[in-house]
Amino acid sequence: MCRPSGRVQRAHGATAEATTSGVVASVGEGVGATPVSGAPQQAPAGPSSSAQPQPSPAQWEIGHLFGEFSGCAVLYNPASGQYSLYQPQLCETRFSPYSTFKIISACMGLHNGVLEDENSHMRYSGAQYPVPAWNADLSLQEAFQSSCVWYFRQVIDALGQEQVAQELEALSYGNCDVSEWAGSGINPLPDLNGFWLGASLKISPIEQVQALARIFGGGSRYSGQEVAIVKDMMLAGETDGWAIYGKTGAGPEDEAWFTGFAQGGSQALYFAFFLNGACAGSQPSGSAAKDIAFRALAQVPPA
Numbered sequence: 001m002c003r004p005s006g007r008v009q010r011a012h013g014a015t016a017e018a019t020t021s022g023v024v025a026s027v028g029e030g031v032g033a034t035p036v037s038g039a040p041q042q043a044p045a046g047p048s049s050s051a052q053p054q055p056s057p058a059q060w061e062i063g064h065l066f067g068e069f070s071g072c073a074v075l076y077n078p079a080s081g082q083y084s085l086y087q088p089q090l091c092e093t094r095f096s097p098y099s100t101f102k103i104i105s106a107c108m109g110l111h112n113g114v115l116e117d118e119n120s121h122m123r124y125s126g127a128q129y130p131v132p133a134w135n136a137d138l139s140l141q142e143a144f145q146s147s148c149v150w151y152f153r154q155v156i157d158a159l160g161q162e163q164v165a166q167e168l169e170a171l172s173y174g175n176c177d178v179s180e181w182a183g184s185g186i187n188p189l190p191d192l193n194g195f196w197l198g199a200s201l202k203i204s205p206i207e208q209v210q211a212l213a214r215i216f217g218g219g220s221r222y223s224g225q226e227v228a229i230v231k232d233m234m235l236a237g238e239t240d241g242w243a244i245y246g247k248t249g250a251g252p253e254d255e256a257w258f259t260g261f262a263q264g265g266s267q268a269l270y271f272a273f274f275l276n277g278a279c280a281g282s283q284p285s286g287s288a289a290k291d292i293a294f295r296a297l298a299q300v301p302p303a
Contacts (some may be wrong), residue, residue, distance in 0.1 A: 002266075004118045005015045006088045007240075014024040014233050016140075017021035019032070025069070034194045035127060036160065039263055043184075044175065044204075049218065054249075055080065055081055055083075057078060057082075057083040057084065057085050057088065058082060058083070058084045058085070058135040059084070059085065059088075060084035060086040060296075061077060061086075062086050062292075062299070065085060065292050065296055066275075067292075068108075068278050069112075069275045069277065069278045069279075069282065069284055069288060070191075070275070070276055070277040070278065071087070071090070071273065071275035071276055071277070071284070071289070072085070072086055072087035072088075072090035072271065072273075072274050072275070072291075073086040073087075073205070073208050073271065073292075073294075073296065074086075074092070074190050074205045074208070074209045074270075074271060074272045075086070075089050075209075075269055075270070076209045076210075076213060076269065076270040076271070077269055078266070078268060078270070079267065080218060080303075083206070083209075085206075088172055089226070090205070090275075090276070091204065091205045091206050091272075091273070092204050092206055093125045093182065093204055094174055094175060094202035094203055094204045094207070095202060095203070095204070095274065096196065096198045096199065096201065096202060096203060096251055096255065097174070097196050097203050097208070097249060097257070098196065098197055098198070098250055098251050098255070098257060099119075099149075099247030099248060099249035099250070099257075099286070100122055100149045100208065100248070100249035100257045101152075101201070101211070101249070101271075102144060102147065102152055102212070102261050103215075103230060103234065103247050104168075104171070104215075104229045104245060105152045105156055105196075106140065106144060106152075106229075106233070107220075107222045107226060107227065108138075108156075108159055108163075108167050109155040109158070109159065109166065109217060109222070109228060110222070110230070111131055111167075111221065111222050111226050112159055112163065112245070113260075114155050114158045114159060115140055115142070116228050117229055118139060118140045118141040118232065119139045119140065119141070120139060120140045120234060121136060121137050121138065121139050122143070122151045122154045122155070123137055124137045124138070125135050125147070125150070125191070127150075127189065127191075127194055129150070129189070129192070131146065131148070132146070132151060132246040133146035134144075134146060134148045134149075138151050138184060140229075140233070140265050141232075141233055142176045144233040145233065147248075149187065149191070149192045149193075149194070149197070150189075150191040150192060152192075152194075153191045153192070153193075153194055154219070154296050156194060161178055161181050161285075164178055165178050165289070167221070168201075170220070170221060171211050171214060171215070172207070172210065172211065172214075172295065173201075173203060173207065173211050174201060174202050174203025174204065174207050175200075175201065175202050175203070176201075177195070177200040177202065177270060178195045178200060178201060179195070179199055179200045180195045180199035180200035180201075181194075181195055182195075183195060183197055183198075183199050184197070184198050184199040186199070186251070186252065188270070191255045193220075198251050198252070198253070205259075205272035205274045206260045208257075208272040209259070209270045209271065212259065212260065212261060212270050213261075213270045215227060216231065216261055216268070216270075217268075223281060226288050231245055234246055234260055236260070236290065236294075237294065238277075239294050239297055239298045240297070240298040240301065241264045241301060242262040242264045242269075242297050242300075242302060243262065243263045244259045244260065244262050244294060244297060245261050245262070245263065246259055246260025246261070246271075246290065246293070247257050247259060247260060247287055248285075248286025248287065248289065248290055250284070250285055250286045253274075254277050254283070254284050254286050255274070255275065255276050255280065255284065255290045256274070256275040256276075256284040256286050256287055256288060257272065257273065257275075257286060257289055258260065258272075258273045258289035258290040258293045259271065259272040259273065259275050262297050262300075264302030264303075265302060267302050267303050270296070271293060271296075271297070273290075273292055273293045274289065274302065275287045275288060275289050275292075285303075
């Protein structure tokens with residue numbers, strides 16, 4: 001069930017970016033072929049859930065890795081139910097998901113037959129977009145890796161507002177608000193806007209982690225094959241025994257994300273890193289959030 005916009009209830013026991021010419025987008029990285037092993041097989045009991053007793057959230061001492069950036073981070077271990085939080089209040093605050101939402105829209109498109117697989121093409125309109133990689137017919141994999149907004153705009157429009165709203169509700173994806181369907185005009189062309197780009201849809205870092213754990217842990221409506229296709233496109237690299245899967249996202253208000261999961265053998269950890277400010281001369285970006293995530297995860301050895 002989605003809750004109204006605002007701060008998420010507190011826990012109690014329980015890629016590189018493309019912003020050329022002002023266009024808000026984040027380049028995804030694209031592996032794996034099976035659902036995440038070691039992840040829960042039902043919706044995770046999160047910090048705001050009282051369905052079962054959960055360990056109290058732990059403080060994640062990684063502030064030194066943020067350097068000149070301000071922000072927060074969430075790490076969730078589904079095997080133990082343990083959440084580790086850096087800047088807990090910010091972890092519970094909702095922000096626009098920006099291009100991290102491409103994980104969700106790819107799952108929805110595959111599940112509803114708008115997309116067949118990673119080779120599913122969408123036709124280029126002929127418009128001149130400021131990101132050169134967008135100026136051609138694109139496959140799902142190409143669009144995910146270049147974070148092509150118009151491609152996913154077509155996917156979302158093919159699904160329709162009612163279907164998208166229903167699937168977000170099923171995932172408890174933040175405030176589930178798609179009321180600004182056409183977007184807020186954050187980008188200059190209509191097909192480079194949407195409710196997930198600085199508009200009505202908002203989600204907290206904790207909720208990002210919970211939604212990913214549902215999808216990649218087998219607790220959503222999406223099939224193993226559908227999830228595997230998306231997982232393949234998300235591979236961002238490896239560090240210290242972990243394969244890191246994720247998606248960046250960034251907006252014009254000094255906000256940036258890297259969210260996904262790390263897999264080491266049968267163990268999985270879900271994470272969200274969010275930046276919302278920097279010292280003078282620095283700009284929060286998805287690539288900066290991703291770099292912090294890699295360094296933080298390198299300090300958490302697989303079991």
